[in-house]
Amino acid sequence: MRYGILGGSFDPIHLGHTAAAEAALRARGLSAVLLVPAGQAPHKRGCVAPFAERLEMARLATRGRADLEVLDLEGVRGGISYTVDTLGELRRLRPGGTFELLVGADMLADLPTWRRAEEVVSGALVVAFGRPGEAAEAARRRFEEAFGPGRHVWIDIEPLAASSTEVRRRLAAGEPVAGLLDPAVEAFIRGKGLYGARPAGGPDSRRVGG
Numbered sequence: 001m002r003y004g005i006l007g008g009s010f011d012p013i014h015l016g017h018t019a020a021a022e023a024a025l026r027a028r029g030l031s032a033v034l035l036v037p038a039g040q041a042p043h044k045r046g047c048v049a050p051f052a053e054r055l056e057m058a059r060l061a062t063r064g065r066a067d068l069e070v071l072d073l074e075g076v077r078g079g080i081s082y083t084v085d086t087l088g089e090l091r092r093l094r095p096g097g098t099f100e101l102l103v104g105a106d107m108l109a110d111l112p113t114w115r116r117a118e119e120v121v122s123g124a125l126v127v128a129f130g131r132p133g134e135a136a137e138a139a140r141r142r143f144e145e146a147f148g149p150g151r152h153v154w155i156d157i158e159p160l161a162a163s164s165t166e167v168r169r170r171l172a173a174g175e176p177v178a179g180l181l182d183p184a185v186e187a188f189i190r191g192k193g194l195y196g197a198r199p200a201g202g203p204d205s206r207r208v209g210g
Helices: 016-026 050-063 072-076 084-093 106-112 117-123 134-146 164-173 183-192
Strands: 001-008 031-035 067-071 098-104 123-132 150-157
Touching: 001 016, 001 084, 001 150, 016 031, 016 067, 016 150, 031 072, 031 123, 050 067, 050 072, 067 098, 067 117, 072 084, 084 098, 084 117, 098 106, 106 117, 106 123, 106 134, 117 134, 123 134, 134 150
Parallel strands: 001 031, 001 098, 031 067, 098 123, 123 150
Antiparallel strands: none
């Protein structure tokens, strides 16, 4: 079995995340992509939504998909979430499996700074995705300077314009998020009042007609 690993805060998970997972499935012929919401990411301040809500949103975004599997490893483990620890846990849980670490171009550039980075790169083929350009080429050069050539592959995909930060801003401002979130994820967010989102059809919602 060949698994892709897509980690992140998923705060919230949006259609860009699932599009990247689907692109990796197709381009790399993977058995499945494992989505791993971070418990506490080392390079970011605390997440806005609690882990349990971010986990549930990831499950809603991938419902009915046997090839997209959501794992709660980092939330259960607790503490700061390091990729090297997650890789070690996955090797124990799925012996004989091989792993490909899915990252954006910005993460590719930062990977040399990660905890026990050489162990991460030795334990999983790094698969970077995004659009070619000066920033992507600079990220690739930095990665290869740290680890040498042949340690990563590139998938050319059109990134979604909005980030999780932008999705949160739109929700808090009452702006539409159609085309950015899975409808079930949006309904969950509104039902829980996450990110300052108003419930659909609530008293503050705009109405059309009488």
